[in-house]
Amino acid sequence: MTKKIKVKKEGKSRFKKFKNRLSFLIVLVFAAFVFYMGWIQIRIPEGVHALVYTKTGGYDNQLISPGQFVWRWENLFPGNMTLHFIELKNSREEYTMTGYLPSGELYGQYINRPEAFHYTFEVEYRFSIKDESFVSLIESGTYYSQLIEDRNQEYVAATNEIIQDFFKDQDSLNLEGISEAEKMLSLKISESDPRYQLNDLRIISYQYPDIELYEQTRAYFLEELAVLRQAELKTEQIQTELETVTSRKMDLLRQYGEVLSEFPVLLQYYGLDKEKIDPSLFQDFSQASESP
Template structure:
């Protein structure tokens, strides 16, 4: 009887131990190709990502509703991303040409492949940059857009020296990798240029320089006109002052009025001299 009771207790204890083991065995919930970030109410963020193949057992899981596991996809992110825009004041400068086909806009399309390690994902979560797998995909999208922008910026700035078709896939990837610090630990496995429409930067700079010369000439003409008008107003002021002075003299010497009526200039001058 004691033996049966012992075995019964042993079986119950064994089942309980197995249940406790599976509840705390976090790795059991993480599928291959993914990783998990564990947060608990009692301990906060676990110190590392949980990955398949590495045994992880945590007692925090034994407390109901204490632990949350966020699963993240470790597969390589692949996407086609494009960026478009135009050079500063492109519409204005293009309107300076009679040929309406002049276009200073650009469009660049790339194919990009990138991924993050479990450690990289953990870092982003710890920095509150992402909280879910959906956030991770949005983060990838933003970085793919950044990669397209970097390629477009390089192609536009170097268009006079390098044609997009002359660049190899490796060279395109190196353009992006030079700004690796902006990608938060993302491993960029490939960047391929699919399409590129680049404006004629030399023509744009010529239009910009010509307009600057036009403005300089316009400012010079306006300054000359302002100077001429200023001289005119000064002369008007001088004439008005003379007329006011003459009016005062006519009031003081009424006899001059008759002389002005006759138009005898010599008589007027002699009369004025005799009044001094």
């Protein structure tokens, strides 16, 4: 009798353990299923971002990056959540700026060093559109791939203009070292457009003329130019005076000619005695007749 009772108790105990284990296994499988359904990261392909849209909450305010752990309970309800996969490229651009300092080519020829005042800057930078900016396009319903390309081109044009203005500024050229210039330029670009993120910037080529030599050459050139200008003005003044004297003599000869035409008898008078007329008059008259 006692043995039968023990067998029944052992059977109930084994069944209870089996039941507990089975329940735990069911709970574990259900928990794993719930975890898998809400695990978003595993559904994102390589090299793309994901934007979550749910019928209960609309679009998320940020993108999900590859490798970022995200678990969403909204995906537990069938048909409630949709993932939009978006490829956000980290764009790379290079900008090269070459030229001469003001009148630098002329000053270089003046000292027989044509390239002495020529400068070259080459900058490489990488950028991408911010997640929140991209999400705002999705929410507004204005997103399409060409729009992103157009905005990227506008950003590149504006950034290149900032780089150009930066290197034209004398204060920027006086910065100590390339690293300091990179920091200042990166700060200016980062503050220019809140929709974009500057990921990297490097000055890969930097060649700028000797400013002290440029200023000295410019001073010498302008000084010599002023001397030449004074000489030209003096020459023009002398030429003007000669033209004035010649014009006066021609007017005098013209007046003599009119008098002789009006009184021909004077020709006979002067022909009889040429000593009564100023000899220089005949000399001037002869030179005027021979001149074309």
